Amino acid sequence: MKMFKKVAFLGITFANQFALVIFDINSRHMTTQWVFNEVATITEKNIQHLKSKFSNYSENQLNWKPNPSTWSLAEIFAHLNAYAQFYHTVLNERIDRTRFRSPRLNYSSSPLGKSAWMSMKLGNARNVKRKFNAPGEYNPTVNPGLVTGNELTILMEGQHQFLDIIEKSVAVSLRKVKVPISISKLVRLRLGDALLFVAYHNDRHIEQALKLTKNPQFPKK
Numbered sequence: 001m002k003m004f005k006k007v008a009f010l011g012i013t014f015a016n017q018f019a020l021v022i023f024d025i026n027s028r029h030m031t032t033q034w035v036f037n038e039v040a041t042i043t044e045k046n047i048q049h050l051k052s053k054f055s056n057y058s059e060n061q062l063n064w065k066p067n068p069s070t071w072s073l074a075e076i077f078a079h080l081n082a083y084a085q086f087y088h089t090v091l092n093e094r095i096d097r098t099r100f101r102s103p104r105l106n107y108s109s110s111p112l113g114k115s116a117w118m119s120m121k122l123g124n125a126r127n128v129k130r131k132f133n134a135p136g137e138y139n140p141t142v143n144p145g146l147v148t149g150n151e152l153t154i155l156m157e158g159q160h161q162f163l164d165i166i167e168k169s170v171a172v173s174l175r176k177v178k179v180p181i182s183i184s185k186l187v188r189l190r191l192g193d194a195l196l197f198v199a200y201h202n203d204r205h206i207e208q209a210l211k212l213t214k215n216p217q218f219p220k221k
Contacts, residue, residue: 032107032174035192039199040166046206047159053210054152062152064219066212075140076209077151080202082138084158086182087198088165094191095168100176107174113193116181120200126207135183162198169195 054062054073065072071079109117119132136142148154174192181187181194189197212218 030107030109032104032192035107035174035195036166036170039195040163042199042203043159043162043166046202047156049206049210050152050156050159053213057152058219058221059149061213061219061221066215066217069141070212071140071208073209073212074147074149074151076205076212077155078140078146078148079134079138080205081151081154081158082146083182083198083201084155084162087179087194088158088161090179091165091191091194091198092168094177094179095165095172098172098177100173101171102173103170104173104175107192109193109196110190112187113189113197116189117193117196117200120197120204122200122204122207138182159202162202166195 057073062074063072065075133139138146140146169191172191174195175190177191178188179191179194181189181197
């Protein structure tokens, strides 16, 4: 079991709405605050990494890859931007249009939802537990047009947009609002599960980018 303390993010304090969080990752039961804290913390950390680790890289560094089958930094960021274009759009639409505007203290993932975000979540050693092949429309190797030369700026803007989406989610039901997934609009996740899926997917690929820069052959400039 882990205890997560109450925190404030985006100027919103949950102290009057939620209690201290005790959450077992093996359980389907968690609090709404834990979901908000988790996705906001990951996103804020991503923003800091983008600013401190990647903002000063040259075009050569951004496009370098150790072999043809490995994505460059630019390709990793382009992949995240392509997913954000889909998920940020549907998240905003579902939050804005929903009639379920009664937030609840507790939250429970659906079996499908938990399977989705757990498959993206990194292990305790920041390791990828399961690898996936990105669909062609989100894969810069298959679709090189995803790389436009402005990936880092777009990704930074996208992470701030995701924080705005998290803030909007506070006013609705994480369980009753349903969000379609990118590979099939017929399959829908609970809003809380969708937020976790997107956050863990972002985290997974930012970690991939950080590890790429540690390659001994990564260019110095």
